[in-house]
Amino acid sequence: MANVERILQEIITSLKSTYGHEFFNSLNLQLSKHIGADYTFIARLNKKTNTSKTISLVAKGKLAENFEYSLKDTPCADISDDSLCIFPQGICELYPDDQLLQDMNIEGYVGTPLRDSQGNMMGIVVALHEKKIENPDFAVTLFELFSGRISAEIERTEREQELQELTKTLEDKVKERTQELSQAIDRLKQTQQEVLAKEKMASLGALVAGVAHEINSPLGVAILSGSMIDETAKEINGKIIDQSLSKQELQTGLANIKQSITALNFNLQRAAKLVDNFKQVAIDRNTDDIRQFTFSSWLDSLLSSLMPMLKKNNISLQMHLPEQPTTITTCPSKLAQVISNLVINAVIHGFPEKANLVDKKLTFTLTEHKQRIILSIADNGIGIENELIKHLFEPFYTTKRGQGSTGLGLSIVRNILTGALRGSIDITSQVDQGTKFTISLPKKIEANSITEIEEA
Numbered sequence: 001m002a003n004v005e006r007i008l009q010e011i012i013t014s015l016k017s018t019y020g021h022e023f024f025n026s027l028n029l030q031l032s033k034h035i036g037a038d039y040t041f042i043a044r045l046n047k048k049t050n051t052s053k054t055i056s057l058v059a060k061g062k063l064a065e066n067f068e069y070s071l072k073d074t075p076c077a078d079i080s081d082d083s084l085c086i087f088p089q090g091i092c093e094l095y096p097d098d099q100l101l102q103d104m105n106i107e108g109y110v111g112t113p114l115r116d117s118q119g120n121m122m123g124i125v126v127a128l129h130e131k132k133i134e135n136p137d138f139a140v141t142l143f144e145l146f147s148g149r150i151s152a153e154i155e156r157t158e159r160e161q162e163l164q165e166l167t168k169t170l171e172d173k174v175k176e177r178t179q180e181l182s183q184a185i186d187r188l189k190q191t192q193q194e195v196l197a198k199e200k201m202a203s204l205g206a207l208v209a210g211v212a213h214e215i216n217s218p219l220g221v222a223i224l225s226g227s228m229i230d231e232t233a234k235e236i237n238g239k240i241i242d243q244s245l246s247k248q249e250l251q252t253g254l255a256n257i258k259q260s261i262t263a264l265n266f267n268l269q270r271a272a273k274l275v276d277n278f279k280q281v282a283i284d285r286n287t288d289d290i291r292q293f294t295f296s297s298w299l300d301s302l303l304s305s306l307m308p309m310l311k312k313n314n315i316s317l318q319m320h321l322p323e324q325p326t327t328i329t330t331c332p333s334k335l336a337q338v339i340s341n342l343v344i345n346a347v348i349h350g351f352p353e354k355a356n357l358v359d360k361k362l363t364f365t366l367t368e369h370k371q372r373i374i375l376s377i378a379d380n381g382i383g384i385e386n387e388l389i390k391h392l393f394e395p396f397y398t399t400k401r402g403q404g405s406t407g408l409g410l411s412i413v414r415n416i417l418t419g420a421l422r423g424s425i426d427i428t429s430q431v432d433q434g435t436k437f438t439i440s441l442p443k444k445i446e447a448n449s450i451t452e453i454e455e456a
């Protein structure tokens with residue numbers, strides 16, 4: 001007994017902190033040594049294929065390469081039927097069709113089933129002897145002692161492997177998804193850029209169309225005045241040639257010419273001023289520069305380019321500006337984008353054509369409050385329902401989808417205001433009464449702060 005105790009002690013010591021393959025191999029080496037078998041192996045069964053695959057194989061005291069074999073006609077198949085198998089001798093005669101036993105010249109056989117935690121057969125531990133087994137009971141005892149531990153370890157390693165595979169699959173999935181996501185984000189960024197550019201172009205387009213239209217009328221008058229001068233000069237010239245020009249006719253002719261020249265000059269100057277204004281607005285729109293300017297005259301220039309659109313829609317402008325001109329230091333390109341967006345929105349959404357509104361007014365009110373200016377732009381159009389107001393500033397929110405609207409206007413307006421311009425925007429609206437946007441801006445923002453803010 002003392003001997004058995006010593007052997008058990010040795011086996012247990014050898015297994016200390018071993019797991020998986022190391023555990024199976026250490027235990028197998030110990031079993032083989034103490035049983036004195038020529039071959040010992042621990043094998044995992046595969047019921048579906050009726051095969052068995054060794055997890056650890058010891059041949060003549062040394063670890064050997066694992067192999068898989070068919071259970072058909074083998075004593076292992078009988079263990080698989082769940083019973084202990086002990087054949088101290090003559091195994092080859094009992095299993096004449098087991099080629100492996102024949103080839104290896106095996107005489108004695110001891111096998112014990114391994115059961116999983118549900119009690120199902122999952123494997124076997126086997127000892128093969130080339131000679132008759134003298135003490136098969138000892139081998140059986142050892143096998144039975146350790147079979148539970150072996151089964152538990154097989155289950156554990158298999159779970160661990162499953163878990164590793166699962167983790168790997170998950171990691172791969174996460175990688176794949178992350179890549180998909182980052183591609184989606186890239187595409188989104190690109191689309192965003194395109195949409196932003198489109199929105200910018202759209203408001204610039206409205207300005208260009210407005211300016212072209214606005215310049216057209218003074219140029220028309222100028223051309224007309226030019227041909228009037230031409231005609232009058234020809235008429236006078238003809239009369240000089242046939243010597244029929246009276247003093248009265250000359251005076252009337254000259255007065256006509258003078259009047260036409262006045263009109264010509266006036267209208268050419270007006271056209272030049274418009275071009276000038278537009279140039280300013282256009283330059284402003286293409287730079288992020290902060291500069292100091294007089295708000296009211298700057299607003300005039302901006303509005304003159306929007307005027308044709310307002311006129312075409314019979315919208316009159318009401319201006320409530322302080323008597324003292326207000327000087328501000330801010331980024332005019334961004335401010336112009338904000339104001340033209342709000343004006344265009346009023347025209348399109350506040351005064352839709354199909355509403356057939358009359359006495360349409362757009363009122364600008366500018367006040368100063370401490371170091372800020374407060375500008376409100378109010379239309380007396382159709383207004384907005386209360387529940388919708390909270391969505392207006394959301395990107396892509398529009399009530400005119402499919403009609404050329406992107407729904408980005410107000411979201412850009414708010415971004416510009418709260419970001420680059422360091423201001424804020426508020427809205428009040430009542431159905432059938434109109435909508436008022438109120439923007440508040442610092443009178444002065446520091447140069448360079450725009451880039452800083454945008455990068456932050």
Ligand SMILES: Nc1ncnc2c1ncn2[C@@H]1O[C@H](COP(=O)(O)OP(=O)(O)O)[C@@H](O)[C@H]1O
Nearest residue numbers: 345346349350398399405406407408409410435
């Ligand atoms: N002055 C206004 N009067 C009535 N509705 C307005 C006015 N301004 C904006 N809206 C509403 O807010 C929505 C969002 O505006 P915006 O962000 O500029 O997008 P978009 O002009 O492309 O529709 C509009 O679709 C419209 O329903």
Ligand SMILES: [Mg+2]
Nearest residue numbers: 341345409410
């Ligand atoms: Mg808009």
